Amino acid sequence: MLKKNQIFNPTGDDSLENRTIIKGRTTGLFNLNAVKYPWAKAMYQVMIGNFWVPEKVSGLTEDANMYSKLLPAEGRAYRGIISFLTFLDSIQTVNLPNFSDYVTSPEVNLLLSIQSFQEAIHSQSYTTILETVVDAQERDQIYYYWREDKVLFERNEYIGQIYQDFKDTPSDANFFRALIGNFLLESLYFYNGFAFFDTLAYNSKMIATGRMINYIRRDELTHVVLFANIIKEIRQEFPEMYDAKVVRSLFEEAVKQEILWSQHILGDDVPGMTRQTTEQYTRWLANDRLRMIKTLCILRRWSIPTNTSRPWRITTARRPISLSLPSLITLSPAP
Secondary structure, three states: OOOOOOOOOOOOOOOHHHOOOEOOOOOOOOOOOOOOOHHHHHHHHHHHHOOOOHHHOOOHHHHHHHHOOOOHHHHHHHHHHHHHHHHHHHHHHHHHHHHHOOEOOHHHHHHHHHHHHHHHHHHHHHHHHHHHHOOHHHHHHHHOHHHOOHHHHHHHHHHHHHHHHHHHOOOHHHHHHHHHHHHHHHHHHOHHHHHHHHHHHHOOOOHHHHHHHHHHHHHHHHHHHHHHHHHHHHHHHOHHHOOHHHHHHHHHHHHHHHHHHHHHHHOOOOOOOOHHHHHHHHHHHHHHHHHHOOOOOOOOOOOOOOOOOOOHHHHHHOOOOOOOHHHHHOOOOOO
């Protein structure tokens, strides 16, 4: 049974031989000289090394001039996707401490704290973009785009409910569902949105926004690896918690929703992106993420076609993610 960590537990046991990623008896002390999970120590260096602030990203004034010249489909997608990405980073900032309350490895709790900070920076990044690129009235419309868009509202509601169920009833089953939901959010939901901004930048549009997205993506890649590692450790230490049927169900629903939303907001009218390639990329990415957590591919097999001039699938997949630390450490810096 899950129990929330005490702030200070003088009868706790921080020894490595008795430490587990959850359900341990931590004292509450961050003794980071004694580390059970070496991948966490290596990830700390990478995540801290990624530090950046949105105010230092130049060129948004030029994006403000370009914004009015976007095609109608591009402008609609720009607004809708920023609204969705803002929601994702907002809900991550709020929910990550709920995971930390039950994680009993100080080195992993440290990473979750860094991630929370990074998610808040990402929210500030979208604010910085909107403050510069669009007028005040349109900003509020973008933040609350989900009030007028049924597809986006249903996406946000579905994601939020998984986290709310865990917060309200922190059972083993709800914790695991929230963990997989978090992994999907970090590893799947962001990426068609990122692809859209890659496509704009490739077409010499909204270059500074694309630069900001590159910094955000660099952080998100470490979050994907972090939660993949947490899932692997729980599967090893508490195999009774790992439910393959839940993984399958959540992945299938995520793919369905991601395809519906991406085709709804992008369609076939954004140069360089089509309904077909969006669906194909989403399914390929979902199978790739399943491989990261050592789960057999359970969705229809897809591969990224090479006979295409569309750059966005190349740029979003150009930094391969695996659970090996060398791959993580050599992530190239954002431009």
